[in-house]
Amino acid sequence: MTDPARPAVEVSGLCISVELPGGSSRPIVEDISFAIPKGEVLALIGESGSGKTTIALAMMGYSRFGGHISADCIRVGDMRIDQMDAAGLRRLRGSRVAYIAQSAAAAFNPSRTIIAQVIEPLTVHGLASPAAARQRAIDLFRELALPWPETIGDRYPHQVSGGQLQRLMAAMALITGPELVILDEPTTALDVTTQVEVLNVFKSALAKSGATAIYVSHDLAVVAQMADRIVVLKDGRIAEQGEAAAVLHQPQSDYAKTLLAASQPVERAAGPSRADSVLSVEAVHAGYGRIREGRAAMPVIADVSFELGKGQSLGVIGESGSGKSTLARVIAGLLPASAGTVRLGGETLAAGLAERSKEQLRRVQIVFQNADTALNPAQTVFDTLARPLAFYHGITGAAASDRVARLLETIQLDPALARRRTAELSGGQKQRVNLARALAAEPDVLLCDEVTSALDTVVGAAILELIDGLRRDLGIATVFISHDLSMVRAFCDEMLVLYAGQAVEMCAKEAFPGSAHHPYTDLLVASVPELDSAWLASRGGQPGPAMPEAQVTGELCRFLPRCPLVITGTCDRLPPPLITAPGQRVLCHRHGKAEPSDQEHLVTGASR
Amino acid sequence: MRWAASLPLSGRIGLALVVFWLLVAIAGPMIAPYPVGRFVDQEVFSPLTGQFWLGSDYLGRDVLSRLIWGARYTVMLAAGAAALAVLAGTSVALFAAIRGGWIDEFISRAMDTLISIPSKIFSLVLVAAFGSSLPLLLLIAALIYIPGNYRIARALAVNLAEMDFVAVARARGEGALHIAWREILPNMIHPLLADMGLRFVFVVLLLSGLSFLGLGVQPPYADLGSLVRENISGLAQGSSAILSPALAIASLTVGANLLIDALKPGGGH
Numbered sequence: 001m002t003d004p005a006r007p008a009v010e011v012s013g014l015c016i017s018v019e020l021p022g023g024s025s026r027p028i029v030e031d032i033s034f035a036i037p038k039g040e041v042l043a044l045i046g047e048s049g050s051g052k053t054t055i056a057l058a059m060m061g062y063s064r065f066g067g068h069i070s071a072d073c074i075r076v077g078d079m080r081i082d083q084m085d086a087a088g089l090r091r092l093r094g095s096r097v098a099y100i101a102q103s104a105a106a107a108f109n110p111s112r113t114i115i116a117q118v119i120e121p122l123t124v125h126g127l128a129s130p131a132a133a134r135q136r137a138i139d140l141f142r143e144l145a146l147p148w149p150e151t152i153g154d155r156y157p158h159q160v161s162g163g164q165l166q167r168l169m170a171a172m173a174l175i176t177g178p179e180l181v182i183l184d185e186p187t188t189a190l191d192v193t194t195q196v197e198v199l200n201v202f203k204s205a206l207a208k209s210g211a212t213a214i215y216v217s218h219d220l221a222v223v224a225q226m227a228d229r230i231v232v233l234k235d236g237r238i239a240e241q242g243e244a245a246a247v248l249h250q251p252q253s254d255y256a257k258t259l260l261a262a263s264q265p266v267e268r269a270a271g272p273s274r275a276d277s278v279l280s281v282e283a284v285h286a287g288y289g290r291i292r293e294g295r296a297a298m299p300v301i302a303d304v305s306f307e308l309g310k311g312q313s314l315g316v317i318g319e320s321g322s323g324k325s326t327l328a329r330v331i332a333g334l335l336p337a338s339a340g341t342v343r344l345g346g347e348t349l350a351a352g353l354a355e356r357s358k359e360q361l362r363r364v365q366i367v368f369q370n371a372d373t374a375l376n377p378a379q380t381v382f383d384t385l386a387r388p389l390a391f392y393h394g395i396t397g398a399a400a401s402d403r404v405a406r407l408l409e410t411i412q413l414d415p416a417l418a419r420r421r422t423a424e425l426s427g428g429q430k431q432r433v434n435l436a437r438a439l440a441a442e443p444d445v446l447l448c449d450e451v452t453s454a455l456d457t458v459v460g461a462a463i464l465e466l467i468d469g470l471r472r473d474l475g476i477a478t479v480f481i482s483h484d485l486s487m488v489r490a491f492c493d494e495m496l497v498l499y500a501g502q503a504v505e506m507c508a509k510e511a512f513p514g515s516a517h518h519p520y521t522d523l524l525v526a527s528v529p530e531l532d533s534a535w536l537a538s539r540g541g542q543p544g545p546a547m548p549e550a551q552v553t554g555e556l557c558r559f560l561p562r563c564p565l566v567i568t569g570t571c572d573r574l575p576p577p578l579i580t581a582p583g584q585r586v587l588c589h590r591h592g593k594a595e596p597s598d599q600e601h602l603v604t605g606a607s608r
Numbered sequence: 609m610r611w612a613a614s615l616p617l618s619g620r621i622g623l624a625l626v627v628f629w630l631l632v633a634i635a636g637p638m639i640a641p642y643p644v645g646r647f648v649d650q651e652v653f654s655p656l657t658g659q660f661w662l663g664s665d666y667l668g669r670d671v672l673s674r675l676i677w678g679a680r681y682t683v684m685l686a687a688g689a690a691a692l693a694v695l696a697g698t699s700v701a702l703f704a705a706i707r708g709g710w711i712d713e714f715i716s717r718a719m720d721t722l723i724s725i726p727s728k729i730f731s732l733v734l735v736a737a738f739g740s741s742l743p744l745l746l747l748i749a750a751l752i753y754i755p756g757n758y759r760i761a762r763a764l765a766v767n768l769a770e771m772d773f774v775a776v777a778r779a780r781g782e783g784a785l786h787i788a789w790r791e792i793l794p795n796m797i798h799p800l801l802a803d804m805g806l807r808f809v810f811v812v813l814l815l816s817g818l819s820f821l822g823l824g825v826q827p828p829y830a831d832l833g834s835l836v837r838e839n840i841s842g843l844a845q846g847s848s849a850i851l852s853p854a855l856a857i858a859s860l861t862v863g864a865n866l867l868i869d870a871l872k873p874g875g876g877h
């Protein structure tokens with residue numbers, strides 16, 4: 001009955017509109033048509049608000065905010081989604097069309113075991129007996145490369161890591177053998193190193209199940225690994241669509257070109273070399289809870305040191321929870337260090353805010369990650385920017401209006417926005433105001449904590465460009481905190497790699513290519529997806545962690561449980577030495593030894 | 609006015625009732641047909657007539673005039689007490705939230721102790737100890753509702769104090785007063801107003817209860833609760849002298865409640 005040439009999924013003339021209070025309606029997406037051959041993966045990419053998720057959900061006949069779906073045809077296999085009634089749609093969801101959301105943590109019920117929830121789609125639709133369903137789940141766990149496939153299902157959601165939970169959610173989606181799987185930004189919340197593992201298993205599991213898939217993402221490099229076809233969305237319309245390789249390598253539309261350019265930041269020239277030091281951090285230890293004898297109750301950062309000159313930029317990189325934000329809070333004085341010193345242009349800064357002078361506070365400004373919470377929603381843009389002007393410089397009245405207007409100009413915003421409340425701005429505008437507030441103080445040091453992670457690629461690239469220009473023009477020393485290695489490599493003169501609060505490597509931009517790195521740095525470099533679609537397959541055989549989930553405390557190398565190059569007998573007995581080379585400092589037993597081949601070292605290590 | 613139109617029907621009814629009673633409380637003395645204490649009728653408990661719109665009470669006084677004055681006492685006392693309770697409760701809550709640590713702990717435990725005392729009994733004890741006067745009633749009612757407001761305000765303030773924009777203000781070197789007043793408080797206004805409305809209703813009921821027991825507003829003054837009490841003998845004959853103050857209490861509290869419910873986030877759309 002089915003024609004083999006007929007695509008498995010077909011959408012034509014899809015429009016979704018929401019009703020406005022006045023009775024009129026506003027289209028969110030318009031005139032969307034695409035087709036997916038059986039077993040292929042179609043990617044929907046575009047910035048936030050471009051309608052990616054809206055389209056993906058329409059494939060299940062579902063629309064958020066009470067939107068109205070109209071289409072000439074939405075077909076999955078032999079089902080006409082656009083002609084189904086509510087009961088039919090309910091039967092189809094979770095059985096023949098499955099959905100994997102961005103946050104697995106939100107999709108699981110924390111009070112039930114994982115396996116009970118994974119097999120639920122089968123038992124609810126009466127498709128299998130509980131025992132058979134359980135066996136099927138365990139097979140899937142194995143296929144998704146989960147550790148302890150037999151028993152991991154008996155755990156509760158909080159007892160597994162974020163990457164594992166994401167894979168478990170994939171198991172829940174795949175268990176009914178659906179015809180269409182929708183993956184909505186499934187790796188966005190994960191660290192790069194975890195993302196690679198998850199992408200890898202998703203790809204093979206999808207191939208094995210033979211399901212057709214829609215992959216929603218804003219990250220071109222991720223899409224390059226997963227997709228056979230790409231649909232580029234802009235403002236609810238299709239800007240471009242075609243074979244993945246064609247869209248990635250010969251984009252036709254302007255928007256696709258911009259998106260591509262933004263995802264590959266161009267390397268900047270280094271800042272002034274070794275100018276007089278503005279900020280110096282020496283052997284800082286910090287953590288949360290009560291401080292006793294120079295140790296916090298919950299230590300996070302151990303022995304971090306660096307120095308930063310006028311107009312220079314330092315990138316701090318590491319995975320979530322490695323202590324990047326904690327470091328910024330210590331420098332800003334929000335979190336008193338338990339040991340070590342922070343110096344600002346020769347003056348030693350007190351650990352706590354209360355003991356720092358107003359002038360010292362002015363000279364160090366912090367820009368928080370999330371502009372939604374960093375701006376007071378009850379204040380206008382003008383209030384927000386005028387306060388530091390009045391507080392630090394005593395500028396009020398007409399002079400303040402002038403300065404606010406100029407600040408808005410500097411950050412490329414319309415001065416008319418000054419009267420708006422900050423809650424009424426878009427994400428990108430908020431982040432600019434957030435930045436302008438720090439600039440209003442005329443700081444010497446700017447601490448930028450993941451300033452672009454909540455923004456779209458194109459908007460984020462513009463903000464980075466802006467900060468980069470400011471530090472060159474005004475000579476502001478900047479600390480960029482990020483989990484995005486390519487961004488740090490492009491914008492920073494120096495890079496500090498944090499792993500579990502340890503500064504495992506410090507490397508100057510010039511020294512980065514060509515020199516040997518800390519094994520964790522290598523892992524990070526290897527985990528950044530490239531636009532080349534063969535990249536994921538080519539790095540498939542990465543050595544896995546040696547001792548997953550172990551925790552190292554004390555003086556030993558904290559990367560030990562995950563290190564593929566561990567020297568048994570040395571790494572697990574002695575604290576790692578700090579090896580210094582021109583433009584580089586590495587905390588590792590392996591480093592600086594006369595480069596024997598890795599194999600040899602592993603063997604000598606093991607034979608001891 | 610656009611704001612009023614955006615309310616659901618129940619909210620608009622509530623708003624109308626509240627505005628009505630506020631107007632009565634403010635402009636009442638000017639529109640009251642007779643002086644409040646004057647005996648104007650030969651009969652007692654006479655029904656509604658052209659001369660006495662709401663009839664007369666157990667001493668032959670004009671019920672409408674007494675109701676207007678009674679509403680004035682009730683509304684003003686309750687509004688004053690609610691405002692005072694919110695002012696004090698919120699100030700202490702902001703102080704506790706910003707200081708944190710053992711200060712916060714100490715104040716919160718003290719408030720918990722206060723809140724655990726039944727309010728009626730507490731007020732009875734206080735009235736018994738200090739006698740009943742208008743300023744004292746106001747203070748007692750305020751004192752009783754401070755802990756409730758404190759709890760809500762503190763929960764709001766603690767959440768807000770964790771926000772990044774407060775961290776930014778602290779890193780800028782701002783003092784506690786600026787942080788409380790300019791950064792935190794403006795984000796609490798809406799829930800605080802709703803809470804004040806709720807406290808207002810509680811105080812109306814508390815004062816009416818106290819007055820009904822003869823411990824509230826003392827003659828010759830009368831609030832709505834005292835009006836109900838003094839005319840209790842008219843209950844059997846269904847006199848308007850007892851029905852109208854009872855209806856007044858009901859419509860005032862129900863109106864305020866409807867309005868508050870409509871103001872809750874999500875309720876207004």
Ligand SMILES: Nc1ncnc2c1ncn2[C@@H]1O[C@H](COP(=O)(O)OP(=O)(O)OP(=O)(O)O)[C@@H](O)[C@H]1O
Binds near residue numbers: 289326483
């Ligand atoms: N207020 C706090 N109290 C106790 N522990 C905390 C607190 N804030 C952070 N931590 C812990 O400190 C560690 C480092 O957190 P930090 O926020 O510095 O990480 P990060 O590198 O900025 O991560 P991300 O990339 O997710 O922002 C984490 O283990 C975290 O759970």
Ligand code: SF4
Binds near residue numbers: 559564566567571590
């Ligand atoms: S010190 Fe040893 S365990 Fe740590 S990173 Fe180096 S080789 Fe690996």
Ligand SMILES: [Mg+2]
Binds near residue numbers: 325326369449
């Ligand atoms: Mg962080």
